[in-house]
Structures are given as C-alpha cells and as structure tokens.
Amino acid sequence: MLVRISLVTLLLGALSLAKQPNIVFFFVDDMGWQDTSVPFYSEKTPLNELYKTPNMEALAKDGMLFTDAYACAICSPSRVSLMTGMNAARHRVTNWTLVKNGGKDGILSKKKLIQVPNWNVNGLQPIGSGIERAVEATTLPTLLRDSGYRTIHVGKAHFGAAKTPGENPANLGFDINIAGHAAGGPGSYYASNNFSALFRRGSPIWNVPGLENYHGTDLHLDEVLTIEANKAVDQAVADKKPFYLYMSHYAVHAPFEPNLKLIQKYRKLGLNKHAATYASMIESMDTSLGSILENLKKHNIEDDTIIVFMSDNGSPASNPQNKPLQGAKISCYEGGTRVPMIVKWPGVTKPGSRNSQYLIIEDIFPSFLEMAGVEYAGTESQVIDGVSFVPLLKDLSLQTRDRSIFWHYPNTYHQEPYSSIRKGDWKLIYKYYGQKFELYNLKEDIGEANNLASQQPAKLKELASGLGDFLRSTKAQRPRVYGSKVEIPYPDEVVNRIP
Numbered sequence: 001m002l003v004r005i006s007l008v009t010l011l012l013g014a015l016s017l018a019k020q021p022n023i024v025f026f027f028v029d030d031m032g033w034q035d036t037s038v039p040f041y042s043e044k045t046p047l048n049e050l051y052k053t054p055n056m057e058a059l060a061k062d063g064m065l066f067t068d069a070y071a072c073a074i075c076s077p078s079r080v081s082l083m084t085g086m087n088a089a090r091h092r093v094t095n096w097t098l099v100k101n102g103g104k105d106g107i108l109s110k111k112k113l114i115q116v117p118n119w120n121v122n123g124l125q126p127i128g129s130g131i132e133r134a135v136e137a138t139t140l141p142t143l144l145r146d147s148g149y150r151t152i153h154v155g156k157a158h159f160g161a162a163k164t165p166g167e168n169p170a171n172l173g174f175d176i177n178i179a180g181h182a183a184g185g186p187g188s189y190y191a192s193n194n195f196s197a198l199f200r201r202g203s204p205i206w207n208v209p210g211l212e213n214y215h216g217t218d219l220h221l222d223e224v225l226t227i228e229a230n231k232a233v234d235q236a237v238a239d240k241k242p243f244y245l246y247m248s249h250y251a252v253h254a255p256f257e258p259n260l261k262l263i264q265k266y267r268k269l270g271l272n273k274h275a276a277t278y279a280s281m282i283e284s285m286d287t288s289l290g291s292i293l294e295n296l297k298k299h300n301i302e303d304d305t306i307i308v309f310m311s312d313n314g315s316p317a318s319n320p321q322n323k324p325l326q327g328a329k330i331s332c333y334e335g336g337t338r339v340p341m342i343v344k345w346p347g348v349t350k351p352g353s354r355n356s357q358y359l360i361i362e363d364i365f366p367s368f369l370e371m372a373g374v375e376y377a378g379t380e381s382q383v384i385d386g387v388s389f390v391p392l393l394k395d396l397s398l399q400t401r402d403r404s405i406f407w408h409y410p411n412t413y414h415q416e417p418y419s420s421i422r423k424g425d426w427k428l429i430y431k432y433y434g435q436k437f438e439l440y441n442l443k444e445d446i447g448e449a450n451n452l453a454s455q456q457p458a459k460l461k462e463l464a465s466g467l468g469d470f471l472r473s474t475k476a477q478r479p480r481v482y483g484s485k486v487e488i489p490y491p492d493e494v495v496n497r498i499p
Contacts, residue, residue, distance in 0.1 A: 074096055092119050093119065156253070
C-alpha cells in the first residue's frame with residue numbers, strides 16, 4: 001500500500017523532535033561594567049587587573065562579549081523589563097519597589113521642588129490580580145513554561161511589592177522559587193546570621209526566605225543559592241525537561257559583607273576594607289558561575305545550553321568607579337546603565353568574539369523566546385519594546401546603530417528626574433529639573449565629559465524629537481514642578497523654544 005505523507009505532517013514531526021535548548025540567565029545585581037577581569041573596554045584598565053573573575057574569562061573565551069549592553073539604571077525597572085519586554089517608560093515601574101503602596105523620594109521632592117508621578121510602586125503582578133499602581137503582564141517564564149520548559153527562579157526576585165501576589169515568583173510563571181521575595185537585597189550573606197538583617201537591627205523584610213536548612217552553618221549565600229540551583233538542574237535533567245534557570249544573585253548588592261574565604265588576598269594587596277570586601281564579593285559571584293558551568297558539563301548538556309551573563313545596572317557610587325565611564329547606579333550616565341554581558345550559544349556564537357552593537361534589557365524577552373522557538377506578539381496593553389538580539393549572535397556584520405534605545409526615570413531617589421536616548425554614537429540626556437540638555441558623542445567621549453548640546457543644534461533637535469515621540473507613544477509619566485498641575489514639558493517642546 002502506498003502511504004502518502006503530507007509536507008505539513010513531516011514538518012510537525014520534525015518540530016516535535018526538535019530539542020529545545022536549555023537557557024541559563026546568570027543575572028548579577030549592581031555589578032558595574034568594569035567590575036571584572038574581563039575587559040569590556042577597548043583596553044584593560046586598573047579595575048580589570050584588580051578583580052579576579054576567571055569563569056567570566058572562560059565564558060567570554062567560549063562565547064560572544066557585548067561591549068555596549070545596557071540595562072535600566074536601577075534594579076526593579078530592569079527586572080520588570082526583562083520579564084515583560086517593555087521599556088520602563090511603558091510599564092511605569094521606574095524605581096525600586098518594596099513596601100505595598102510605598103516608595104522612596106529624594107531631596108528634590110523633600111524640598112518640595114519636584115513632584116514625582118504616581119509610578120507603579122507595586123511592581124509586576126500576575127494578570128487579573130487587580131493590584132493598584134502595578135503592571136500586569138504575561139511574563140517570560142510563563143511563556144517558556146507553557147511551551148514545555150521547567151522554569152527555575154533562584155535568588156533575588158524584586159518584581160513586586162511585599163504582601164502582593166507579585167512578590168512570589170511562583171505567581172509570575174516560575175515552577176520553582178528558591179529564595180525570591182519582595183526585597184532587593186539580602187539581610188545578610190552569612191548562613192551563620194540566618195541570612196537575616198535582624199543581627200544588625202534591620203527590618204525582617206530583608207530576610208532571605210526558604211533557606212532555613214542552611215541556617216547556622218558557615219556557608220555563604222552565593223554558595224547556598226548555587227547548591228540549590230544545581231539541585232534544580234539535576235532534577236530537570238533527570239526528568240528530561242528543558243529548563244530555564246534564572247540564576248539571579250543577590251550579589252553584589254549591599255550589605256557589603258566579604259566572602260571570608262577570599263578577602264585576605266585583597267587585603268594583602270593593600271586595598272582598604274570596603275574595596276577588598278567588594279572584590280571578594282565579585283570573585284564569590286564568579287565562583288558560583290564556575291560551579292553552574294561545571295554542573296552543565298557533568299550532565300553532558302553544555303552543548304545544549306545557552307548561557308547569558310548580565311548585570312541589572314551599574315555599581316553603586318560607594319564602590320570603585322567604572323572609569324572610563326562616568327556615573328554609577330541610578331545615574332543617567334554610562335556608569336549607571338552600561339553593563340557587562342556575555343552570551344554563549346554553542347554552535348551559534350563565535351568563540352572569543354566581541355560585538356559592539358548595542359542592546360538593552362527589554363531585548364532579553366524576545367531574544368529568549370526566539371531561542372526557545374516561542375512566538376508571542378504582545379497585546380494592546382503589553383507592547384513589546386524589546387528587539388531580539390539573536391541575529392547579532394549569528395552575524396557579526398549586522399548593524400543596529402540606526403536604532404534608538406531609551407531610558408526614563410521620572411523619580412527623585414538619589415538623582416534628579418531624566419529621560420535619555422541613544423541613537424548611533426550619540427546620546428541625549430534631558431533633565432526635567434531646570435529643563436536642561438546634555439549631548440554626547442560616545443564614540444569620541446565615552447566618559448561623557450564634553451557636553452555638545454550648544455554646539456550641535458541639529459543633532460540636539462533630532463534626538464529631542466525622537467525622545468519626545470517615544471515618551472508620547474508610551475504615555476510615559478513625567479514629573480511636575482511642585483504645586484503645579486501640569487507636567488514638565490517634553491524635551492522637543494523645550495528644544496523648539498530655543499532660538
């Protein structure tokens with residue numbers, strides 16, 4: 001008997017047999033662009049010589065390093081963007097979250113000079129939760145889970161405020177939640193302190209949950225999270241399930257507590273206590289990366305696993321600076337937003353390659369979906385601002401320099417409110433207080449030392465127009481002068497008034 005098999009049947013069969021790659025997103029908190037022995041700049045710097053990150057070096061040797069990767073300048077906005085594919089201007093989680101309906105304002109608000117808009121202080125919430133001042137969205141792990149992945153959350157969550165559904169990653173698409181809750185930092189990195197802030201009279205809201213079995217031991221939080229992550233991977237492999245491991249370290253966020261096994265080598269180099277502590281925290285994080293990579297090798301799945309290393313924002317101002325970059329965490333400058341990023345996709349990324357095309361944190365969402373073979377076009381309420389960087393992984397000749405990327409921070413916590421745009425080598429910063437502009441050519445001035453706003457009126461107008469259009473399209477919230485009912489003007493409105 002002649003059996004006729006349709007092309008559609010063959011394609012469906014091939015798709016069913018296609019193996020979904022595992023995805024490991026190794027996400028570090030508050031790690032600056034220069035906080036590594038891997039040189040992301042065109043040349044090695046003193047900070048690259050100081051820090052010891054051999055596992056990052058090995059990952060870069062095997063994968064593709066991105067010199068111009070960006071996140072938001074502060075943690076919760078970055079995390080909500082990667083989970084939803086939306087820019088912070090659109091999802092409106094523009095500052096860090098913690099207490100339900102709470103929020104932190106800075107000196108410009110306390111002095112009644114600037115009034116902050118009612119941003120989404122309660123963060124990311126599951127669809128249908130009905131929590132006020134929050135964004136509801138279909139999340140990245142939800143889509144991966146629905147397509148057959150086991151979704152594993154380990155470490156810092158910081159998606160939604162305490163006492164809301166979004167506090168628990170299990171309500172946002174993760175099959176497994178290990179140690180994730182509302183807080184953006186740990187009470188302590190030491191199991192001997194029960195990972196609790198209470199030993200230093202801090203609030204229990206910072207206490208890391210779910211790790212009680214390790215309380216009273218001499219283990220470090222980085223070690224414990226790594227042990228638990230590897231156990232979860234072991235089980236996924238045993239169950240023959242593709243997995244998405246969101247390895248989201250609390251490190252290297254405050255409190256600045258040294259890894260006691262590592263700090264002495266840095267003290268012997270003559271570093272002061274804080275600098276040595278921070279260096280030990282960086283190396284401790286890198287040791288975790290090495291353990292995760294080793295576990296993949298143990299299971300013989302390293303060739304079936306995509307690994308992406310990234311940080312959620314620049315390092316705090318209290319740490320050694322990101323020279324040659326200006327600024328630190330929360331700031332509008334490159335030191336606040338440019339972050340280390342390495343991608344290893346066996347058989348796709350060219351080993352030891354460097355890519356100078358820029359990308360931004362919301363690009364994680366469509367990129368991981370494309371890697372997994374999952375389609376999602378978004379909705380009217382969840383417009384996907386991110387663009388997949390998968391083509392950049394496959395072709396080093398591709399150019400993205402005509403693309404505009406954006407940052408939006410209408411808050412006053414530790415900074416004045418700003419919006420900014422990068423297009424090509426040019427970056428424009430618009431500061432709402434006083435309606436001031438700063439324009440930089442990053443190719444010639446990576447340290448943003450030479451403001452060209454008055455010398456390049458055509459470029460100023462071009463970028464101000466692009467920034468204004470984007471803010472309107474996302475219905476971005478803007479601050480107000482205190483006591484005024486009118487929001488501070490868009491950047492292009494201000495530029496158009498300049499003679």
